[in-house]
Amino acid sequence: MNPIPHHTKQNRPKIRFNLKAKMIMLISILIISIFIVFAFFLHDFISNTTEDQVGKRALSVAKTVATIPELREAFQSDNPAAVIQEIVMPIQDVTEAEFIVIGNTESVRYFHPDSAKIGKKMVGEDNDRALLHGESYISEAEGSLGESIRGKTPVYSEDGEIIGIVSVGFMIDDIREIIKKQNYELWLTISIIILLGVIGAILIATYIKKLLFNLEPEEISNLMIEKEAILQSTHEGIIAIDNKARITMMNTSALHLLQEPFTEDHYIGKSIQAILPEFNVPSLLRDNKCMHDIEVVMGKNVFLVNQTPMYQKDAKIGTVLTFRDKTELEGVIHELSRVKQYADAQRAQNHEFSNKLYTILGMLQLKQYDEAIDFIKRNRETRDKWDQFLTDHFTDPIIHAILQGKWNQANELGVKLSVHPDSELSYRFSEIEKDVLLTVLGNLIENAIEAVKNEAPEKRKVSVFFTDIGEDILIEVEDSGPGIKASHIPKVFDQGFSTKNGTNRGIGLALSNQAIQRINGEIILEDGDMGGACFVIMIPKREE
Incomplete structure (x- = not known):
């Protein structure tokens, strides 16, 4: 089968978007949609995970500080704030917490990063769970330094009584900056993946379009309909076989001329010898040349047979046989001899068609x-x-x-x-x-x-x-x-x-x-x- 010639596209149906554009657009939309949804999911996941990890880190630091024996003893001293400051200040520097605040049961601060706020009451009003119920928890509230995520835990005395509270916090703005940085890397990675996906869509669409001889689905459908109409309306019998002599296509006229009782679907995939036992199949498959008007006796009839090999990229993929009844053809020739007397009346038709062809050629040259x-x-x-x-x-x-x-x-x-x-x-x-x-x-x-x-x-x-x-x-x-x-x-x-x-x-x-x-x-x-x-x-x- 040779490539589709250019002139067969003159009657192509009106196409708004070609197949290549459709495939690139649809595959790209699919890839972009999937990754956008995935990106928003990751954004939400990263935000929640980061906040959760920061909260757990704050709570872990708070629990560690609360169990320091020296801290417990400092609550019993005459000046707890001075003692606690020496204990907690190095810990805050190591843990990189935004703040560590320690207060007594009345929420009065014994330690704060801002020494001016020591002795004042803690802000946030979320200490009751630790001081009254002995819970260790994570909270988000706005304190004296701003909105923050805080881990809070009670401080117990040797007797197991609650004597104070430890609050460790990280600022929300700092956490959001971390999330923003991670999201930037995420979106950059996804953008690169989407770009690669679009390039892949272009390559896939180009390859598929090449396989389809640059035809559109509408054109392929049109060609199939035209092919079927031509095959079934042709008076000559047509049979196509592959390289193994199996029938791949035949029209109704072939069944009628050969007087076969079944439909064409019955013979598809069967050997050509099932309906044409007179043919020399090895010679038919071996011969790569076109043959015209070969007389073949089949039953009581004499047929004129034409043979045309089919090629795809210089490789033979099958053969097409066309045949017609010689007796009927002789009758047609006799009729044609009578039609010659009307030839003069048809000369204008040739001239008219020539003018129309030149008109069409001009339109095509002007695109x-x-x-x-x-x-x-x-x-x-x-x-x-x-x-x-x-x-x-x-x-x-x-x-x-x-x-x-x-x-x-x-x-x-x-x-x-x-x-x-x-x-x-x-x-x-x-x-x-x-x-x-x-x-x-x-x-x-x-x-x-x-x-x-x-x-x-x-x-x-x-x-x-x-x-x-x-x-x-x-x-x-x-x-x-x-x-x-x-x-x-x-x-x-x-x-x-x-x-x-x-x-x-x-x-x-x-x-x-x-x-x-x-x-x-x-x-x-x-x-x-x-x-x-x-x-x-x-x-x-x-x-x-």
């Missing part, structure tokens, strides 16, 4: 991709509606050929050629009638287009009407041109007479009149409803 797609769709829809109308209302293919060719010619000249919606023609023409109709109808429509092509764009209209109701076939060709002067009407079918400038004029209508008379028909000129000329063709029906 006007949306305009090119809209231009293709508009022309496709118009042509499909026209073809469907011809199929529904006209049985004979000659009418299709004439109208199709003239419709293309009219479009090329900016003329609107329309067929009356009530037109209906199921009559089967003989070979002579077909030849006459090709000449007459072709000339009349040609003249109508010539009559209006120099008019204003909104007045360039030609209308055709067909009906086979009654004993005669009636065909009307009418235009919105200037019409034919009354003085010219008697001479309009004379050879050599023409209202147009130039040489070799005045031949078409004369030949048409002569041709229609050979099948006992008639051409009549009337005043048209559109303001121009109206030619009516009457052809009597043959007796069956």
Whole structure:
């Protein structure tokens, strides 16, 4: 399988965001969301853990100080503050606590980092649990130095009585500064991880997009739908096999031509010999060249088989077989020989398509991709509606050929050629009638287009009407041109007479009149409803 060619992207669906951008965006959002949530969790965890550890540290220091024997004895001395200061000051320096405060049972300070506050009552009003109930605990309150986390524990005498309290604290502002520093390192690390994640998302998206031949999911879906539609609508039988001769794909036409009783799903994964035992499988797998129109006898039928190997990066991955019934093909060739007489009517179509292709090429070169797609769709829809109308209302293919060719010619000249919606023609023409109709109808429509092509764009209209109701076939060709002067009407079918400038004029209508008379028909000129000329063709029906 070769890479998707560039031109297949002309009909790509409108895509707001491509796959690569979507993948990068979605993966990045996922990574960022996860790490932001994780970061907030860590922030909360670090804050709580830091405060808890500081509180436990304060309480541990408080308990250690409270159990110092000299401290207990100092409470019994005449000047406890002087003795306690000598004991506690070195401890505060070692532990780096913001403050160590020691007070008696009345919460009067015996020691404080600020000597001016010794002898005054402790601030915070959270000493009752230690002094009244003998608890050791951690509290958060605003003291004389500011808001702090404090560990408090009672001081016991030798007899087990509460004789004082120890309070060790660390300032909240200092703790927050520690947390802020830790959070900065956390967010820096997470930002680096997110950046690496985004780079990884870009690399993953690029790799996956490359694996998909730079196609979007919508384009892949479109290609799958188009592939299935093409396979199932193709009249030729198509079978794809891998390098082990196993069927990987086949269409309905293959089952129909081979008269197999099961659906295509029944044969997927089975050997090609299950339905084509006549094939030389080793040779089929070994041959790396394309082969065309090889005659193969299968049962009572003769098929023309084509073989095309499939490659991916210069490695053969399988083979595609297409085949068609030779007998049916011979019938098609016979039909094509008859269609050659209508070739002139189709020349305008080639010219029209050439102009459209150049228009599309210009749009693509100017990178006007949306305009090119809209231009293709508009022309496709118009042509499909026209073809469907011809199929529904006209049985004979000659009418299709004439109208199709003239419709293309009219479009090329900016003329609107329309067929009356009530037109209906199921009559089967003989070979002579077909030849006459090709000449007459072709000339009349040609003249109508010539009559209006120099008019204003909104007045360039030609209308055709067909009906086979009654004993005669009636065909009307009418235009919105200037019409034919009354003085010219008697001479309009004379050879050599023409209202147009130039040489070799005045031949078409004369030949048409002569041709229609050979099948006992008639051409009549009337005043048209559109303001121009109206030619009516009457052809009597043959007796069956």
